[in-house]
Amino acid sequence: MADGAAPRGRRARVTRSGDFDAVYRRGKSAAGRHLVVYAFNRGEGDSPRLGLSVGKRVGGAVERNRVKRVLREEFARVQGNLAPGVDYVVIARPGAAEYIEERGSQALGERLEELAERATRGAAA
DSSP states (O other): OTTOOOOOSGGGBOOSHHHHHHHHHHSEEEEOSSEEEEEEEOSOOSOOEEEEEEOGGGOSHHHHHHHHHHHHHHHHHHGGGSOTTEEEEEEEOTTHHHHHHHHOHHHHHHHHHHHHHHHHHHHHO
């Protein structure tokens, strides 16, 4: 990590059911047409972590996996701008796959960053 990039892989992900529950119950949310972002300040000073929820209403397996891949890539891109020690859970709504097709993955990343910042402001209060 000599280039200052945030760690990727298991450490940067919310994977346990209890962690998801904590974010949903005690975190704050911000919603858009294609994404809902929950943020929960867990109080630890390490890098922000990402959890994803992409249901079957988003599309078939290919569409869901593409949405998840794009969200992980875009989260990694904007991770340096987000508050450390915060868990983010992103819920993709129906139409997210079509949004990527129409506007591109960077447009979804911009929406992700905007909603994450809004949710973080609510979580810090």
